[in-house]
Amino acid sequence: MSAVRTEGFDVVVVGSGIAGSSAAVAATRRGARVALLEKQDTFGGSTALSAGMFWTAPDLDAYRRRVPLGDESLGRAVVEDYAECLEELHATGERVSDTPKTDIMTFGIGYSTDILAILAWCRAQVEAGGGVCRTGTAALRVLLDDDGAVTGLLARTAQGGRVRYEAPAVVLAGGGFQGARDELTRAMGPNADRLLLRSNPGSVGDGLRLARQAGAGGTTAMSTFYGHLIGSPVNRFEPQDFLPNSQYYSDHAVLVNMEGRRFVDETLGDEILNQALLHQPQAGGVLVFDDHVRTTVGTDEPFPGLGAVDRYQVAVDNGALHARADTLEDLVARTAAWGIDPAVLGRTLQDYVAAASAGGGFAGGHPVSSRARAPRTGPFHALKVQPSITFTFGGVRVDDQARVLDPDGRPVPGLHAAGADIGGLSNLGYAGGLAPAYITGRRAGRSAARVAGAARATGAEPRPPAGVTAGV
Numbered sequence: 502m503s504a505v506r507t508e509g510f511d512v513v514v515v516g517s518g519i520a521g522s523s524a525a526v527a528a529t530r531r532g533a534r535v536a537l538l539e540k541q542d543t544f545g546g547s548t549a550l551s552a553g554m555f556w557t558a559p560d561l562d563a564y565r566r567r568v569p570l571g572d573e574s575l576g577r578a579v580v581e582d583y584a585e586c587l588e589e590l591h592a593t594g595e596r597v598s599d600t601p602k603t604d605i606m607t608f609g610i611g612y613s614t615d616i617l618a619i620l621a622w623c624r625a626q627v628e629a630g631g632g633v634c635r636t637g638t639a640a641l642r643v644l645l646d647d648d649g650a651v652t653g654l655l656a657r658t659a660q661g662g663r664v665r666y667e668a669p670a671v672v673l674a675g676g677g678f679q680g681a682r683d684e685l686t687r688a689m690g691p692n693a694d695r696l697l698l699r700s701n702p703g704s705v706g707d708g709l710r711l712a713r714q715a716g717a718g719g720t721t722a723m724s725t726f727y728g729h730l731i732g733s734p735v736n737r738f739e740p741q742d743f744l745p746n747s748q749y750y751s752d753h754a755v756l757v758n759m760e761g762r763r764f765v766d767e768t769l770g771d772e773i774l775n776q777a778l779l780h781q782p783q784a785g786g787v788l789v790f791d792d793h794v795r796t797t798v799g800t801d802e803p804f805p806g807l808g809a810v811d812r813y814q815v816a817v818d819n820g821a822l823h824a825r826a827d828t829l830e831d832l833v834a835r836t837a838a839w840g841i842d843p844a845v846l847g848r849t850l851q852d853y854v855a856a857a858s859a860g861g862g863f864a865g866g867h868p869v870s871s872r873a874r875a876p877r878t879g880p881f882h883a884l885k886v887q888p889s890i891t892f893t894f895g896g897v898r899v900d901d902q903a904r905v906l907d908p909d910g911r912p913v914p915g916l917h918a919a920g921a922d923i924g925g926l927s928n929l930g931y932a933g934g935l936a937p938a939y940i941t942g943r944r945a946g947r948s949a950a951r952v953a954g955a956a957r958a959t960g961a962e963p964r965p966p967a968g969v970t971a972g973v
């Protein structure tokens with residue numbers, strides 16, 4: 502039996518993105534001694550790769566309209582806490598914009614932040630409260646007593662050693678299961694293997710797995726996810742490519758599959774088109790747009806601070822198939838080399854232009870919105886695109902206090918989850934990443950601190966000192 506080091510805390514948090522960081526701060530503020538554990542060798546997860554836009558639905562009605570399949574209790578929690586959480590971010594003294602950005606992902610409202618500085622601020626708070634923040638520490642298993650209540654967590658260090666973290670409350674904030682190919686194909690079908698990973702590499706479904714082992718139930722939304730269309734193919738897709746190669750402007754283009762047919766209303770927004778493309782043959786598609794789109798919405802910065810970048814050019818430079826022509830007829834002829842039947846694509850574009858010019862209607866059996874813009878000012882561009890995945894919308898089942906629920910809806914005592922590890926808030930429609938993660942993390946941290954406070958009050962299980970024991 503190998504030696505296992507044991508340490509005692511009030512609350513153990515798995516994952517150092519914004520969900521875990523906010524949970525750790527919230528628990529620390531309520532007097533808990535916290536261990537914040539990160540399996541990678543740097544802190545921050547996908548949060549640290551993000552654009553830092555702290556956004557969500559402006560109100561519950563807007564949430565209901567955009568995410569009709571969403572979990573309304575979570576939607577209400579996020580909308581209710583948003584203003585207070587924004588105030589908290591301001592109070593950190595780190596950069597948070599004073600000017601809101603509206604119509605994010607077509608409907609949301611948000612503020613640009615220096616998310617890296619905010620993450621660092623959170624860790625400093627945890628340490629100032631007597632807690633620890635550790636990289637290279639992977640949670641392996643939630644430990645339970647005979648009644649199914651949390652007693653701690655078993656973790657592995659970067660050197661391969663085992664540490665038993667004893668605590669009456671655990672928060673799972675591992676960032677989703679987008680890196681778990683087995684879970685993805687189970688939930689989304691075989692084309693999930695074609696999804697480009699637009700995420701930190703550590704979010705491989707540990708939170709969901711650990712929660713299930715501890716008795717958790719799952720949620721709806723398992724087949725839906727957040728991501729953006731990316732040029733195809735890519736000869737390089739590193740974190741520094743995630744933002745510039747995202748073709749955010751696709752709602753101003755025509756999107757066809759590799760048969761040359763439309764399959765979705767483009768004006769629904771890039772994150773919806775990205776999901777729709779996954780279910781097309783070979784998950785491949787082509788964006789068709791004119792030079793006006795390329796040089797305006799195709800180049801403008803989607804969020805303050807990201808800078809203007811010609812996204813089409815980035816995709817081309819990274820290896821994407823592309824074509825350019827002065828007329829749509831010539832453009833169609835050029836894409837024939839990609840295997841697209843020119844007769845089909847030509848008819849699709851003709852029908853689309855006719856419907857858009859008439860103020861909306863149908864083309865190829867799919868709606869053309871009154872907001873649709875027909876490609877009209879040459880030169881025209883065609884760009885091959887593929888779907889990507891940033892995080893999964895389904896996951897661990899929780900209540901509005903971020904307490905993990907079993908399949909019958911009963912809390913698993915002491916177990917919490919937050920951020921991209923929880924499921925149901927977004928479901929096909931997307932209600933934001935950072936703000937919901939911060940808000941659910943904060944609720945999880947508060948609830949976990951309550952559990953720890955109650956455990957201390959009973960005095961039944963005094964916090965054990967650090968030491969070495971045999972076995973687990």
Ligand SMILES: Cc1cc2nc3c(=O)[nH]c(=O)nc-3n(C[C@H](O)[C@H](O)[C@H](O)COP(=O)(O)OP(=O)(O)OC[C@H]3O[C@@H](n4cnc5c(N)ncnc54)[C@H](O)[C@@H]3O)c2cc1C
Pocket residue numbers: 515516517518519520521538539540541544545546547548549550551552553554555556638639640641674675676677699700701702703704705707708743744804891892919920921922933934935936938
């Ligand atoms: C390029 C990009 C841009 C984005 N821009 C925005 C934006 O502007 N606005 C917005 O709202 N959203 C944005 N998002 C989405 C947003 O970043 C995520 O929704 C959010 O960061 C999720 O936070 P989280 O704390 O749940 O997960 P993460 O930040 O991913 O953190 C999870 C962490 O848990 C760790 N972990 C996993 N398993 C274990 C384990 N067993 N033990 C220990 N640690 C573990 C992982 O290594 C990871 O570091 C963007 C994402 C990307 C990739």
